[in-house]
Amino acid sequence: MQSERLPTLEDVARVAGVSRSTVSRVINGIRNVDPQLHELVWSAVDQTGYVPNLLARSLVTRRTGTIALVVSDSETHDDDPFMSRFFSDPYFGRVVGGLMSVLRPLGVQLALRMVGPDGHKPLVGDLRNGQADGAVILSLPANDPLPGMLADARVPAVLIGRPASPIPISYVDLANETGAALAADRLVERGCRQLAMISGPAEVPASVDRDSGFRRALARHGHAWVPQRIGNFTQDSGEQAMRALLAAQPQLDGVFAANDLMALGALLALRDAGRRVPEDVAVIGFDDSSAAVAARPALTTVRHPLEDMAAEAARLLLARVDNPTAPVASIIYEPTLVVRQTA
Amino acid sequence: MQSERLPTLEDVARVAGVSRSTVSRVINGIRNVDPQLHELVWSAVDQTGYVPNLLARSLVTRRTGTIALVVSDSETHDDDPFMSRFFSDPYFGRVVGGLMSVLRPLGVQLALRMVGPDGHKPLVGDLRNGQADGAVILSLPANDPLPGMLADARVPAVLIGRPASPIPISYVDLANETGAALAADRLVERGCRQLAMISGPAEVPASVDRDSGFRRALARHGHAWVPQRIGNFTQDSGEQAMRALLAAQPQLDGVFAANDLMALGALLALRDAGRRVPEDVAVIGFDDSSAAVAARPALTTVRHPLEDMAAEAARLLLARVDNPTAPVASIIYEPTLVVRQTA
DNA sequence: CCAACACTGGAAAGCGCTCTCCAAGCGCAT
DNA sequence: ATGCGCTTGGAGAGCGCTTTCCAGTGTTGG
Structure with missing residues (x-):
C-alpha cells in the first residue's frame, strides 16, 4: 500500500539531490549524463517507486504509444446486437491478434474505438489532438467519409480493406x-x-x-x-x-x-x-x-491471410507515425486456394 | 485541410472575446453562464473547429474515460502463437462485446493491454497514474499476483473469473x-x-x-x-x-x-x-x-452468460470509478443446461 | 597561461486544460 | 446612501512532464 500521492519527477529529483531535468534525461536515456548521477537517479527511482505519468509525457511529446483500432458500428440498427456478432466473428479476433503480434513487442497499446456515423468528427479531432498516434480502420461501409477525413487531417491511418474511392491513404487488402x-x-x-x-x-x-x-x-x-x-x-x-x-x-x-x-x-x-x-x-x-x-x-x-495483413497494417502505420512524410502505401495480398475435402 | 496547429481553448476564447475559463465552463456545462455568452462561445467553437484535447483534460481531472482490458499473455511460451489462438477464441470476442455494450453508450473507450509476468508493476503504475480509470482483468493464471497488487494500489478493477485466493477485489464469475x-x-x-x-x-x-x-x-x-x-x-x-x-x-x-x-x-x-x-x-x-x-x-x-457477465463487470467497474469507496462486489452467475441433441 | 571549446546540470518555459480564488456588478433591505 | 449577499467572469496556479537555453566546469590547443 502506498501513500495517496504518487511520486513525481520532482520527488525523485529531491531524493537524488539533482534537478528535475536531470532525472528526466536519465529516464529517457538522453544525452551524456555523468554515470555516477545516472546510477544515483536510478536508485532514487527504485526507492520512490516512481513510474512516469504517460499522460503528462504525451501532452508534451505528442506521442502516446497507442494505436486506435476503429470499428464502424453503423450496422447496430439490427435487432440482433451488432456488437456481439461482430466481436464474436473470427474476423475481429484475427485482426486483433495480427495487430498485437507487432504492437505488443514494441510496447504499443491498442485502443478500441467504435464509431457511428456522427462520431466521425470527434474521432478525427481526438486523433489530431494526439489521443492516439495513428489508427487502423476496420470494416467500413462503402463510401464512408472517414478515410477521406483522415487523409485530409493528415492523421496516420491504415485501412484494412480498400477504400471505396481512390483516396491518398494507406491500406492493406486482399485480391x-x-x-x-x-x-x-x-x-x-x-x-x-x-x-x-x-x-x-x-x-x-x-x-x-x-x-x-x-x-x-x-x-x-x-x-x-x-x-x-x-x-x-x-x-x-x-x-x-x-x-x-x-x-x-x-x-x-x-x-x-x-x-x-x-x-x-x-x-x-x-x-x-x-x-x-x-x-x-x-x-x-x-x-x-x-x-x-x-x-x-x-x-x-x-x-485470407488476415493476421499477416493486420500485422502489415500495423507496420505500415507505425512507419508513418515515425515519419509522417512516408509515402502512402497499399499492399494487396494474393489469396490462395486451400483444397480440403469439400471441393 | 486545416492549419498545422490545432485551435486551443485560448483560441476559442480570443474569438469569442471572453476568457479561457469561461469557455471551459461553457464546454463542460458548468455553473450558470450568461446565455448570451454561452451562445457566443459555442459559435466560436464551431467557427474554429475546436476539439478539446483529452490528454490535457485528463492530466488535470484525473479521469480518462478509458477502461483497460488486461489480458495475461503468460502462455505465450507456446510455439503456437498465443495471440492468434486467444483472440480468435470466442471467449475474447464475447467479453469485448459484453463490455462494449455497456461502455459504448457511455462514451467510454476500451484499451487493450497485454501483460506478461514482468509487466505487472508498470501496469499498476500506469493505472495509478491515471492511464485508465479502471481495469477489467481477464483470464489470469491462478495465483497471479496482479489482483492483489491492484487491490493494494486501490485501482478500481474487476476480475472476470474469481481470484485464486480471497482478495478484496470485485469480480464476476460463473458457478x-x-x-x-x-x-x-x-x-x-x-x-x-x-x-x-x-x-x-x-x-x-x-x-x-x-x-x-x-x-x-x-x-x-x-x-x-x-x-x-x-x-x-x-x-x-x-x-x-x-x-x-x-x-x-x-x-x-x-x-x-x-x-x-x-x-x-x-x-x-x-x-x-x-x-x-x-x-x-x-x-x-x-x-x-x-x-x-x-x-x-x-x-x-x-x-455461460459471458456477455452478461462482462457487461456487469463493466458496470461494477464504472460504479467503483465513480465512487472509489463503493464496496467490493462479487457476482456469481448461475449456469443453466441447454439441452440440444448430443445429450 | 589564457582563450576556445566541449560537456554537463539547472532554471524555467511551456504542452492544453481545469478550477480555485477574487473582483466586479447587481438587487435588495436597512 | 450604505451595506450585504448573490451571481458571474477573469486571472492565475497548477497537473507532471520535456526541452530549450544558459551558466558553470573541466579540457585542450595556441
Whole structure:
C-alpha cells in the first residue's frame, strides 16, 4: 500500500539531490549524463517507486504509444446486437491478434474505438489532438467519409480493406476477385455444371468483389448466369441461403460462399437435404478461418491471410507515425486456394 | 485541410472575446453562464473547429474515460502463437462485446493491454497514474499476483473469473462447479454408465472448478473414478483427447468437455470412430458458444452468460470509478443446461 | 597561461486544460 | 446612501512532464 500521492519527477529529483531535468534525461536515456548521477537517479527511482505519468509525457511529446483500432458500428440498427456478432466473428479476433503480434513487442497499446456515423468528427479531432498516434480502420461501409477525413487531417491511418474511392491513404487488402476466381476455377475444373453462390451483404466492399470475381471467372468458362442468395456472413444465414438455393435449383452441384461461416451453414443445409459433399455438391468457402479446418468434411476454402495483413497494417502505420512524410502505401495480398475435402 | 496547429481553448476564447475559463465552463456545462455568452462561445467553437484535447483534460481531472482490458499473455511460451489462438477464441470476442455494450453508450473507450509476468508493476503504475480509470482483468493464471497488487494500489478493477485466493477485489464469475454438476446429472439421468471428461488446462481456475464439480456430482451418483484427458480449450485438442479416451475406454457412453470447442472436437473424433451421438455416446460441452448451436448434431451444453457477465463487470467497474469507496462486489452467475441433441 | 571549446546540470518555459480564488456588478433591505 | 449577499467572469496556479537555453566546469590547443 502506498501513500495517496504518487511520486513525481520532482520527488525523485529531491531524493537524488539533482534537478528535475536531470532525472528526466536519465529516464529517457538522453544525452551524456555523468554515470555516477545516472546510477544515483536510478536508485532514487527504485526507492520512490516512481513510474512516469504517460499522460503528462504525451501532452508534451505528442506521442502516446497507442494505436486506435476503429470499428464502424453503423450496422447496430439490427435487432440482433451488432456488437456481439461482430466481436464474436473470427474476423475481429484475427485482426486483433495480427495487430498485437507487432504492437505488443514494441510496447504499443491498442485502443478500441467504435464509431457511428456522427462520431466521425470527434474521432478525427481526438486523433489530431494526439489521443492516439495513428489508427487502423476496420470494416467500413462503402463510401464512408472517414478515410477521406483522415487523409485530409493528415492523421496516420491504415485501412484494412480498400477504400471505396481512390483516396491518398494507406491500406492493406486482399485480391478478393482473384480469390473468388480461384474458387470458380476449381469448381469448374471438378466438373460442376450448375453453380450457385452465397454472397455477403452488398454494403461490404469485399463481398461485392468476391461476387464479381466469381461471376467474371465463371463467365470466362461459359456460365452466363449464376443463381445467388445473400447472407450476412453468419453460419445461420448461410444455412438459410443454401436451403433457398436448393429449393430453386435442385440440380445444383457446386456452391461458393463468400465466407467460411456461411459455407459451414451451407454444409449443414446440404446434409439435411441428403446431399453428399463433395460427391453431389462441391462447396468452397472464403477466409480459411479455423472453423474451416475443423469442419467435417473439412472445408475447401480461399485463404485470407488476415493476421499477416493486420500485422502489415500495423507496420505500415507505425512507419508513418515515425515519419509522417512516408509515402502512402497499399499492399494487396494474393489469396490462395486451400483444397480440403469439400471441393 | 486545416492549419498545422490545432485551435486551443485560448483560441476559442480570443474569438469569442471572453476568457479561457469561461469557455471551459461553457464546454463542460458548468455553473450558470450568461446565455448570451454561452451562445457566443459555442459559435466560436464551431467557427474554429475546436476539439478539446483529452490528454490535457485528463492530466488535470484525473479521469480518462478509458477502461483497460488486461489480458495475461503468460502462455505465450507456446510455439503456437498465443495471440492468434486467444483472440480468435470466442471467449475474447464475447467479453469485448459484453463490455462494449455497456461502455459504448457511455462514451467510454476500451484499451487493450497485454501483460506478461514482468509487466505487472508498470501496469499498476500506469493505472495509478491515471492511464485508465479502471481495469477489467481477464483470464489470469491462478495465483497471479496482479489482483492483489491492484487491490493494494486501490485501482478500481474487476476480475472476470474469481481470484485464486480471497482478495478484496470485485469480480464476476460463473458457478463452474454447479454447471459441471448439471452436465453430470444430465448424463447420469440419460442412463450413461461409463463417463469420461475432457478437461481444460490445470492453470485455469475455471477448468479446475469444472473438473471438481463434475467429479463431485458423479461421486454423489456413485461413480468413484472418472477417466480424464486434458486439452487446451481448442477443438483440435478436444479431438485428440477424445481419441485417447476412446482408446482407453472403448465402452464409454458419456463425455463432458470443459468447453464447447473441445466438445466439438470430441464430436468429430466420435464420428470418425463410428460412434453415434447421442445414441452410443452422449456429449455435453460448456459455454454455449455460437458454435454449439451451429454444430450437427447441435451440442447440449452448459450456458455461460459471458456477455452478461462482462457487461456487469463493466458496470461494477464504472460504479467503483465513480465512487472509489463503493464496496467490493462479487457476482456469481448461475449456469443453466441447454439441452440440444448430443445429450 | 589564457582563450576556445566541449560537456554537463539547472532554471524555467511551456504542452492544453481545469478550477480555485477574487473582483466586479447587481438587487435588495436597512 | 450604505451595506450585504448573490451571481458571474477573469486571472492565475497548477497537473507532471520535456526541452530549450544558459551558466558553470573541466579540457585542450595556441
